Amino acid sequence: MLHMVPGPANITQLLAEWRQGDAAAFEQLAPAVYDRLHAIAESYLRGERPTHTLQATALVNELFLRLVKNSSVQYDSREHFYAFAAKLMRRILVDYARKDGAQKRGERPEAVMLAPELAWVDAASPELLDLDQALTELAELDPAKVRTLEIRFFLGATSTEAAELLGQSRARVDRDVNFALSWLHQRLKGGTPARSSEQNSPDSRHS
């Protein structure tokens, strides 16, 4: 074992501390799930996953259930755990993009996307670093939306799953995602306002 794994009883406590802003708690938590998330991230980045999108939700379910089963971790901490795992996955991918992304990029013919909604970011390239930076900026204005985005796109949760986890309606999640993604897109891809009259209204595709 490379990492010090926190004792089971600590996990609930650490999740609570992390949620209250204690960054050190995050570092202590990470080893508990790092290896598995890392494995998922790797196979995803290598294009081995048949779905071609990042779907770590099931894995996180499994990890969380295992924690619950083998320890005193409370169900109350479920949302914290997901948020934590999503945050950790984001970091794993960013690390990957920072260290290896540049050289690995040449070996892969196609871009890797987190989700169809984020097809405009190649997740295995330095583009992800820009996204990460923009997310950090957004978090200063609206941390709740970043949490939603992380769960939705770094864990690959569906709108429905994210809504259930966050205790919100699905419509609310979709609305938040639409705005936050547009905000990020605008920040990263910029450009001038398009002539709206000639475009199809994208709404009709989301019914």
Added chain:
Amino acid sequence: MAQSGQVKASRYRRLEDLFHAALDQGPEYLDSACASDPALRTEVDALLASYRSWSASLPPASTPVLPRFGAYQCDGILGSGGMGTVYRAHRDDGQFRHEVAIKVLRGSLRSEWYRERFLSERQILARLNHSNIARLLDGGMTGEGEPYLVMELIEGEPLDVWCDVRRLPLDGRLALFGQVLDAVDYAHRNLVVHRDLKPSNILVTNEGRPKLVDFGTSKLVEADALTTSLHAVTPAYASPEQLRGEPAGVASDVFSTGVILYQLMTGAAPYGDSKSITSALQRASGEITAAAPGTAVTADAAQLRGVSLDRMRKVLTGDLAAIMLKALEPEPARRYATAQALADDLTRYREGRPVLAKPPSRLYRAAKFIRRNRVAVAVGTVFTMGLAAATAVSLYQANVARQEARRAGQINTFLNDMLGAADPSWYNSLRSKGASVTLLDVVDEMRDRIGSYFGSDPVVEIRLRRTIGRMYAVLSKHAEARAQLQIALQKELPVARANDPSLGMLYVDLAGVEYRNQQATEAERDAASAIAILEKATGRQNREALMSAYNYLGVARSQNGKTFAEQEEPMRRALEIGRELYGNEGPTPVNLSVLATTNLKAGHFEEAEKYLAQGIALGDAQPGPKGYEYVALLRDRARLCLEHKDLECAARRYQAALDFIRPFEHGNDSVFTINIREWLALTNGLRGNYAEAEREFQTARAQIATIGGSTAESYLAGLDELRAQVYMAAGKFELAEREFRGSLKFYREHRRDEVQNAVLASRLGESLARRGKNTEARPLLRDSYQTILKAMGPDHIWTTDARARMEVLP
């Protein structure tokens, strides 16, 4: 700094609001909203442009291009789910238009591993040839190497929708569900596990035939077990082990059918909000189990099943509930071992035979026993019931070779559960009796072993003695039952708290066996003890037990020759408790039957008729098996015709009661059936079929004699009273006198109600008068007439009959 942060945040919020408003109400909204702030307008427009930009690249959700697979051209999309897409297609190679469904698995299955998997899966599916499974017709690969399956096109509605739209009653739903289980079991025997059973995967055709679709697809996808567990299955129907991502086998499908059954019956999901991830997580860890089906029903659900809410609740708290909960056990090993085993138990339920699903708790067992006792009380006679069908049906009957292992397992579990400990020597010793092991053998064996096993643990011993006592009672072994319950009582009294409801229940059990063992005095005493304790107790089980105690008190008083008012008073109290327990529609068929019988015997025909009509209507409205109380109601309704001297009506109704009960007796008439046969014989005798009636009475006498003891004596006294009436009709006054006399002697010694005895005495008087024995006849006829007149008034049919009999005298 803080200031600027706040400004930034408020501008961000404003942007967000305008963004959504523009999307919801159109960009013209911005014209006025941003009129005074062109910079803001520019920002919003930029965001909207970004939105269009990224969302435009999303895969389009509409107007798909319909593909072509080999000779099949797709015409439309039938459905699209997590696993793939199903198209409606037709073969257009110049032959007749043949419509099919084509399934394409989502995602690319490019790897060799998937391809092999797909081919083997396709072979399995091709083997499945069952009328309730959509057949695989063909399959292949597209030019791009995408595999597809060509399936029989099923045009139907999902199982739950089909049932609800047609307001299918519970029994109809069970019948339909039986076909589903048959198909699932068939697939299992062909080594195919569905893993995604749910109503939307079971389509019912216009002809009402359910068809399983989507077979095997989930198994294909199971390949990526690590991450697809929650995506591949439908959490609402997934078993706990599936939710944990563990391998899912036959037991998992059984669980899913359990969820479907639960929903078909109750209209609700067994776990409340079944779609929520929270619920799925809790189920995966075994933290929550299914809610009691009786508590899950709603008025809407009842309406969709054409039954009242109260009735539905009642139906869904008995054996049917036990069956559902067994299928939904979190622990796979505790579920039905196969879909067939579940189907078998449902069949038993529908035929009114004892089911194998075990009650989940001791309290449940008590309630179940009490329910049976209520039945016995209603009938007012001893008969074999419930599990007693097993006296004829040995546990090893039929298909032994094939089912040996499964049944052995069930018996073992049964014994283990009874004892709370595993001991194979038990099973082996029973097994040595071969194919003739009966339930009674099992119970005897248990009784004989308790002492040595649990002598050191009084609590366990008390529980076991009670259980065994109840089982003996169910098997009509009342003396043995009483002995076991007495031991339990003696051991429990020193340790029980005062007014401990469990002590009250024990007294109810005792009163029940004593009543049925003709120990009316003891039954009255113990019923009173039970009432004293249980009146102070709350909780449904205790109230149900209290209701039984009152019924026992009533019938024990009847057996003890107490007045009608003394008999009826506790029965009315029981009825009140029934209303309180089961709502306003309230009285159970049992309560109504008890009251009907009591009123009938007291000559209160109008009241009896009222109770009978109500009870039979309730019984008719109740889906599922009807209890013996229903037969008792049918029997008493026939008696009403007889009392009104409508012989043709009586014969018809007694025959109807017999026809109803016979199929449940498996060729071995219970004393209950024998009793109905006696009354039918009387009716036929009065219609002039003397010889036939006499034959029936002889047969019945011989059957009763095998019971032995005081029980048989009392039955014989009842039989002789009827037989004598036929002798009278046939003009055989000497024989009639002998039988009347014997019967009256018994009843006088056994304290029967004085009016009934007066009717009997009046009949004896007539038989004497017919033979010119006027000296003895005169006081008998006169005194009995006075008694009847006083009790019933001058216009009652018993009074006018008794008056007419006096006219035989010179």
